[in-house]
Amino acid sequence: MHQPARSAAPGLDRVWSLARGWSEYSRTRTFAGGWFFRAVETETDSRPGPVRDAVVAVRREWDGYLAHHVALAVEAGDLAAGTEPDQVVFEVVGLLGAANDRSLLLDDATADDRALRAVRALLVGRGADPARLP
Template structure:
């Protein structure tokens, strides 16, 4: 049987409403999980903050694990929107790498997720576990770090970082600095850690051969 969309050329209204409802539930889920972790998610708690009842949420996701997996995927979409997409305006290599660091600090500082970086929260929660949710969190982290490694490698190839620089070491160092800024900003309520993080990142990159004058910008992502 042909669908409404196939016959009329218009989207099926029920499907559109269902997608909108699912997105609203997931947007509430990722905010809650960024503060309390993925284990704290439940159909009941989400029904209290999302525009849909518990049975409808259960119908959308069927199990807690599927809800957690969907929340990780939605968080990845939000992360890409706020960190990866803005940095694409910068040229690949060192300019893109630096733009990613600016965008990440702006993302964490602005509390795009109430609990700071969503992935920082759930990495700690699932680091010693096994299963599909851990695998999804690991995949997200590996994607992020491999993207940083790729642009560090491009920077080495372009002569923007010193010959022989290990791109994986560069990525490890800058991720450690970003994570520390996120954690300390939450625990100590100190926004100054973001400026210190960028100062540290500049020091690390110049130690690897970057020209200091190319690493400009602030924690609002302004260059």
């Protein structure tokens, strides 16, 4: 089982741990319909009101947390200078979300592994040391 992401050092190690944890969460189907918030996001995205507002707040908190750790990785020199944390978050969330969707809709058992490989390539492409992303 994957260690909690908060046990990883802040910055690149935490970003990678979060991605791995997210992938494991999707793969193990804690909820029968995949990620609870992914399902709720798609259900409420065009329905104004307090439920949508709460879902938006959770998404922004998650994205902000992930962006903070990407920014720490840039500051530490673990990712290339000029790397835009919000862009990395957009791509990581997109890849992992697509894996969840494909694994559910298409019963694709390889989707989570492929998404995690893509996240790793994304981080390496922005200067991360591949040895730190097992």
